[in-house]
Amino acid sequence: MSRTNLVIGSRASPLAVAQAEEVRGLLTGHDNTLHVSLLKLDTVGDRNLNVSLAELSRLESQTDTPPAAAAPSGHLVPPKPAGEKDLWTRELDAALHRGDAHVLVHSLKDLPTTGRTGALAYPIPHSTMLAITGTLVTVAAAAAAAAAAPFTLAAVPQRFDPYDALVLRADAPPPAGLPAAALVPADPNAVDDPQTQYAGVKIDLREVLPRGSVIGTSSLRRAAQLSHRYGDHFTFKVVRGNIATRLGKLDAPSGGYDALILAAAGLRRLGPDFASRISVRLRDERYAVGQGALGVEVAATDGSALALVQVACEDAGSRWRVEAERYVTIPRAHVHASGLARHLLF
Numbered sequence: 001m002s003r004t005n006l007v008i009g010s011r012a013s014p015l016a017v018a019q020a021e022e023v024r025g026l027l028t029g030h031d032n033t034l035h036v037s038l039l040k041l042d043t044v045g046d047r048n049l050n051v052s053l054a055e056l057s058r059l060e061s062q063t064d065t066p067p068a069a070a071a072p073s074g075h076l077v078p079p080k081p082a083g084e085k086d087l088w089t090r091e092l093d094a095a096l097h098r099g100d101a102h103v104l105v106h107s108l109k110d111l112p113t114t115g116r117t118g119a120l121a122y123p124i125p126h127s128t129m130l131a132i133t134g135t136l137v138t139v140a141a142a143a144a145a146a147a148a149a150p151f152t153l154a155a156v157p158q159r160f161d162p163y164d165a166l167v168l169r170a171d172a173p174p175p176a177g178l179p180a181a182a183l184v185p186a187d188p189n190a191v192d193d194p195q196t197q198y199a200g201v202k203i204d205l206r207e208v209l210p211r212g213s214v215i216g217t218s219s220l221r222r223a224a225q226l227s228h229r230y231g232d233h234f235t236f237k238v239v240r241g242n243i244a245t246r247l248g249k250l251d252a253p254s255g256g257y258d259a260l261i262l263a264a265a266g267l268r269r270l271g272p273d274f275a276s277r278i279s280v281r282l283r284d285e286r287y288a289v290g291q292g293a294l295g296v297e298v299a300a301t302d303g304s305a306l307a308l309v310q311v312a313c314e315d316a317g318s319r320w321r322v323e324a325e326r327y328v329t330i331p332r333a334h335v336h337a338s339g340l341a342r343h344l345l346f
Contacts, residue, residue, distance in 0.1 A: 003304050005035045009092045009101030012040035013242045018269045019294055020105045023313060026157060030312035039101050041091045096151070096297070102305050104297040108156065108290030108322055109263075111297075154306050155296040155313035156322055160265035162292035164222060165279035166205065166215070167260045167267070170251045174278050175208045183280060206233055208280055213258040216250065222261045225285045243270060247277070265292035289325045293318055 006027065010020035017040065024036045089110060095101040168175075175183075205226070209215075216239030217223055223236040237257065239246050243266055249255045264281060267274045296313050298305040 003034065003102075003308055005037075006103055006305065006308070007037050007039050007101045009039045009041060009095045009104045011092070012042050015243055015266050015270055016040075016105070016107075018271075019107065022269065023103070023105045023157065023294065023296055026313045027308070031308070034308075039095060041095060043089070043091045093151075096299055102298065102302065103154075103309060104151075106295045106297065107263075107266075108293040108295035109288040111153075111290065111295050150300055151297045152300045152306055153295055154298045154309040156315060156319040157294050157296065157313045158315040159293040159318035159321065160268055161281075162287045163264050164261050164282040164285060164287055164291075165264040165267060166208070166282060167247070167250065167262055167277050167279045168208075169258065170247075170277070172278065175280060177207065178203065178280065183278070203280060203283060205280070206230060209234065209258055214256060215259050215261060216246065216257040217261040219261065219288075221288060222285070226261075229284070243267070243274065247274075263287075263291055290322045293322050 008020050008024060010016045017038065020038050024038070027036050028034055089104075089106065089112075092101070092104045092106070096104055211233050212235065213233075214235045214237050215223075215226070216237050218238055218240050226234060227236070239249055239257065239260060241249070243262060246260055246262070250257045250260050261282070262279075264279065267277060267279065296309050298309055
C-alpha cells in the first residue's frame with residue numbers, strides 16, 4: 001500500500017528538528033507527492049536541564065514504573081527501561097505506539113544498543129562482520145532479538161563526521177601549529193570514513209588550552225577519556241541545554257567555561273553559523289557508538305512506512321559501520337562469558 005502522508009516524531013530541540021528536516025528532505029525528494037509533517041516533543045532529558053544526565057538517569061530509575069498500557073493500535077507500551085539513552089526517546093516511543101507519529105528520527109548514539117534495533121535492511125554475512133569488527137560476535141543473537149523488537153531501525157542515512165570537537169570561545173584565537181585536518185570542519189563534505197580521512201593526525205590539547213582550563217561537557221565518556229589522557233591538566237564542568245544555549249554559556253564573560261566538547265556532526269547540521277566555530281577535532285578519542293549518524297525508526301508492523309523509509313533514506317555503507325559498532329557493545333555479561341571483552345569499543 002502506498003503512503004500519501006507521514007508524520008515524523010522528533011525532539012523539539014533545534015538540532016533534532018534539523019535532523020528531522022534532513023529526513024523529510026530525503027522522503028520528499030524520493031516522492032514529491034508525499035506530505036510529511038513534524039511532531040515535536042519534549043523528552044525527559046529536555047525538560048530537566050539542572051542536573052547531570054547520570055544523576056537524572058539515577059533519579060528516573062528510582063521512580064515507580066506503571067504497568068504496560070494498551071495503545072489504540074493494540075500494541076502494549078513497554079515499561080520504561082533504565083539508562084541515560086531512554087531520557088531522549090521515551091516520549092517519542094509513546095507517540096509511535098499511539099500512532100501519533102509514523103516515523104521517529106533520532107541521533108543514533110541516543111538509541112540503546114540492545115533490545116531496540118529492528119531487522120537489518122541488509123543482512124551482514126559472517127565473513128563481512130568478521131572483517132569489520134575483528135570478531136564473529138552476536139550476529140545470530142542480534143537478529144533474534146531484532147525480530148522480537150517493537151521498532152525497526154528502518155534506515156541509517158549517510159553518516160556525518162563521527163568525531164567529537166573541542167569548541168573554543170568565540171573570542172579565542174585559532175590554535176597555532178595544528179594541521180588543517182585537526183580543525184573542524186577541515187572538509188565540510190566529510191562523512192564517515194574517519195580512519196582513512198584523518199589518519200596520522202595527532203593532537204595534544206595541552207598545546208591548545210593552558211593548565212586549569214574549564215571544559216564543559218555533560219558526557220562522562222568524554223570527560224573520562226580526556227582525564228585519562230591529560231591527567232589533571234583540565235577541569236570538567238557539567239553543561240546542559242541545546243547547542244545554542246551551551247555556546248552562549250561558553251561565550252558569556254562570566255560563563256566559567258574555556259571550551260566545550262560537542263559532536264562535530266551536530267555543529268554541521270545546524271548550519272554555517274555553528275559549523276564555522278573554531279573547533280579542534282578530537283581524533284585520538286573514542287566517539288560514541290553511532291555518533292554522527294541518524295536512526296530512522298518505524299513500528300515493526302508498519303510495512304508501508306518501512307519500505308518507503310528504506311528506499312528513500314538508507315545508506316548501506318553508513319548502516320554497516322554503525323551496526324558493527326552496535327553489535328560489539330552487547331551486554332557485558334555476554335561479552336565476558338564468550339571471552340571477547342577485548343573487542344568492546346569503550
